[in-house]
Amino acid sequence: MTGDANPVTRATRTPLPPPTRVAMVGNPNVGKTSLFNRLCGVRAKTANFPGSTVEARMGSCVADGVEMEFIDLPGVYAIDLELPESKLCRDCLAGRLAGCMPDAMLVVLDATNMQRGLRLFRSVAAGGRPMAVALTMTDLARGRGLSVNAQRLAVVLGVPCVEANGRAGVGIEPLLAAIHAAVEVPPQILAAGIAEDWIDQTVSSSVGGPNTLGADTDRLTDRLDAAFTHPILGGVVFLLAMALMFFAIFRLAEIPMDLIEQGFGWLGSTIAAVLPEGALTSLLVDGVIGGVAGTVVFLPQICLLFFLLALLEDTGYLARAAFVMDRIMCRFGLPGQAFVPLLSSHACALPGIMSARLIPDPKDRLATILVAPFMSCSARVGVYVLLVTLLFPQSGFLAGLAFAGCYALGAAAALVTAAIFRKTILRGKSRPMVLELPPYRLPDLRGAVLSTYDRAVVFLRNAGTVILAICVVMWWINAYPRSAMPVEAIAIEARAVDADAAGNADEATALRADAENLQRRVQQQNSFAGWIGGAVQPVFAPLGLDDRLTIAVMTSFLAREVFRSTMTVLVGHGDGDNDTKVADELALATRTDGSKLFDVPTSVALLVFYVLALQCLPTLAVTRRETGSWKWAALQFGWMSVVAYLLALFARALVIALGGGG
Amino acid sequence: MASTVSDPLPIRLPLTQLKRGDRAMVADSSLSDEDRAVLRAMGLDERCTFTVCRASAGGPCIIQLDATRLGLSPDLAKRIMTRPCECPSADCCAQDAPKP
Structure with missing residues (x-):
């Protein structure tokens, strides 16, 4: 019910009559979404409605010069249940969904399970909207010995009824015609309070065969279920x-x-x-x-x-x-x-x-x-490898x-x-x-494929909006305020020029890399992120983190894989591409008092912290999107940070108590 | 799944005590109204006869009613009392079932 979902497109082409809004409703697993995909193809999107925790998909198609907007409501067993998906269907029927009343309801009935579908049909019919029925799974029903008669069902129900198969694309045109017919000449709708016997009679009259009320035996399903649901x-x-x-x-x-x-x-x-x-x-x-x-x-x-x-x-x-x-x-x-x-x-x-x-x-x-x-997640693997290598440089087994x-x-x-x-x-x-x-x-x-496309679009939309904004802010606190090139770096650059003049190109390149590293280190330490790192260092001191490790931890709240590159810049001089080389350099790094930077208790505390902390801004953005609130994202971040900190502290204390050095 | 007035067979067993292949009808349950409504909407009410596909005393159950298979958690299944059916056809027991 987007209304003017695409006003630009609509304005530039031959004016079409107002779109016919059709809400699709049916039990779960009746082939409703396959039918929707066949009707709308890629012209569909997932919609989260305000106040609803469930989603529906919306799409459109043009048939006989008339645009139809479809809304694929979540599968429901009944619309009067106190469940979010039932409430969404009730809201749709009552015209409370995006303020639009559907022009017609398309009820999707599974021919192999008509009783349950007809109960839902009965409830939807109470809404008094024009209706059409798509009868699906008819091939499966016939395969089970049932004889399906859509015409007879249409007469009994008093609404157009068409056999349709979304997967095979069968019955799509007749279905669209049936919806047109339902809208233009609203058929007589049956009373909602009809008795349960009516459902059995309707099934018997339209779905005949040896197992009129359903197939009892399905050996293949029995055998597969015996295997797939076995406890072991x-x-x-x-x-x-x-x-x-x-x-x-x-x-x-x-x-x-x-x-x-x-x-x-x-x-x-x-x-x-x-x-x-x-x-x-x-x-x-x-x-x-x-x-x-x-x-x-x-x-x-x-x-x-x-x-x-x-x-x-x-x-x-x-x-x-x-x-x-x-x-x-x-x-x-x-x-x-x-x-x-x-x-x-x-x-x-x-x-x-x-x-x-x-x-x-x-x-x-x-x-x-x-x-x-x-x-x-896979982004943690790089940090795990680095810290585990620092902890167990000689033992592959213990590292594993x-x-x-x-x-x-x-x-x-x-x-x-x-x-x-x-x-x-x-x-x-x-x-x-x-x-x-x-x-x-x-x-x-x-x-x-269509479902995957839909998810990809949702993900990319998120990446292009919330995540992009967060990344720009994080870049800014890392890049500002700008630091002038330190005197030492200028001196190294001068030596690089001399080396160039002496025809020693390799030495010049190495010196320039050193100068660049030095400049980046100074920039990082003097940036807002560096200031924040310095300010919160006392918080991380109990974990054994000095100011450089604190900056590395703080910058990796953007994305945890940043830890390695930040440490390379702050401590090492390598290019950061080789795990062993980086680990070797970090293993030799010392604190201002000359002790090892990555001693065992600190490395263990860092490892535990990185296992448990939520250092991934895109994750927070997706949590906000999926829960509809920053409140849950904040709770997730806060809880994981506190758990990570406390367990890291505990792990460090345990290692020290066990004589692991300090 | 309220208590039934007529009771063609006196035996009542929790769903978890039925065996694979047993046929039964729902007799009663100690479920909340909400859970009962969900099960009814899924087709499991006093009118239906179902066949047990998988059952164990402490584990989940799978039942088949008409063409549908339902998986029920142990907690749910043990609160559903059933009336085993001796007859092979669904219709004979269904005739004795209470009308809603």
Whole structure:
């Protein structure tokens, strides 16, 4: 119900009559979204309505010169339930959604499950809007021995009724014609209070066959369910499926991620070469391009995740997986569906948080979003490798163990936090775990692509607005106030000129790199970020952090992977591309009193802090978007920071108490 | 899922105590009105006969009613009392079910 969603386009072409607004309603898993995708294709977007925690998709198409706007309401079992999706449907029917009353309701009925669909039809009919019915899953119904008669159903219901299949694109034109007919000549609507017997009679008269009220036996589904929902075998299958999915996400996303990085790198260097050196160039290259690149680089992982999730959901397997995982997750106050977002967060918290939309209960969903960033994402890996190498330079086994421990610590923190939140701020009864297990079927590739496209657009829109603004602010506090080149750097530059004159090009290059490093170090220490680092250093002192480590920790609140490059600038002289080389340089770094900068207690405290702290501004922006409030993003940030600090403090104290040096 | 007036079979068992392949009808439950309404909307009410696809005393259950399969958490399933059906057809038990 966007009204004039695209007024420019509309004004420049032949004026069309006002669009016909059609709200699509149906039970879950009836093929409603496939039908919507077929009707609207890419001309659709996800819409979050004010005051609603559920979303609907909106799109349009033109049929016979008349524009139709469709709204794909979330699947509901009944519109009178006290559930967010039912409320959204009620609001739509009452014209409270974006202030628009739908011109017609399109009820999507599953031919294999007519009783339940007809109950919903009966409730929608009470709204008195013109209606049409799309009868889906007719191939499945006929395969089960039912005989489906859409014409007879249309007569009984008193509304146009068309067989349609969104996946195959069957019945789309007749369906559009039926909607036209319903709007132009509103049919007689049946009374809403009709008895339950009417539903059985309607089913019997329009869906005949040996199993009129549904198929009782489905051996293949029986066998698959026996495996997929088995307490042990089901868990093994689920772990295998997830392992395959995440292997694909990590591996297949590598190439496009590299290409995106290279593309933004090329763009940055081209702009830097064309524009004169100065604040504007720095803003564009380091702030805008650097900031956006740091977020957009995750787009391939996000697309792959949502594409694979859509395929899995479409096959009917994901509901079984949620069912299996519910046994474990419910101990921590989370539903089975939370497992996928939490696992996804190991790739990146952004898609993990976005995939929490799979969870129907708002409190469960919120709890999952709040704890998802505890899971160790790929951006943490670089920091883990560096700190673990510093801790165990001689033992690959212990380093590996510590590395795995980081993942375990993050997961444990997530689950414990979820349990705490569900017993305190998110207290209340969860929706009872009752899941419809849809029939197994081949996935709809087209639908998966469209769903992925939709998610990608949402993500890019976020990256181009909130995240971009945050990046520019962070660039500014890192880049200002500008520092003059220090005397030492000027002297090194002069030596570089002498080396050049003496024909010693290699030495000149090395000296210039040293001068540049020195300049960057001074700039970083004197910037607003440096000032903030200096001001908060006393807070981090109990963790063993000096002013340089504090600045590194503070700057990595933009993105934690910044830690390594910041430390390279503040301590080292290398190019920061080689893990071992950086670790060697950092291992030799000392404090002002001559003691090691990265002693064991400090390294352990830093490692624990980086495992648990939320140092990723895009994550906060996505949390705000998904929860609709900065309040939850602030809570997430505050809670994770406090937990990270306290556990890091504890870890440092423990190491010192165990004689690990201090 | 309120208590029924007529009760064709005296045996009542929690859903979690049924075995795979058992047919039963919902007799009663100690669920909240809200949960009851959700289950009713999903098709699980006193009028339907269902078949147990998976059940265990402490674990989740899967039941099939008509063409739909529902997975129920143990907490939910143990609060649903059922009346086992001996007959192979859904219709014979359904005739004894209370009319809403």
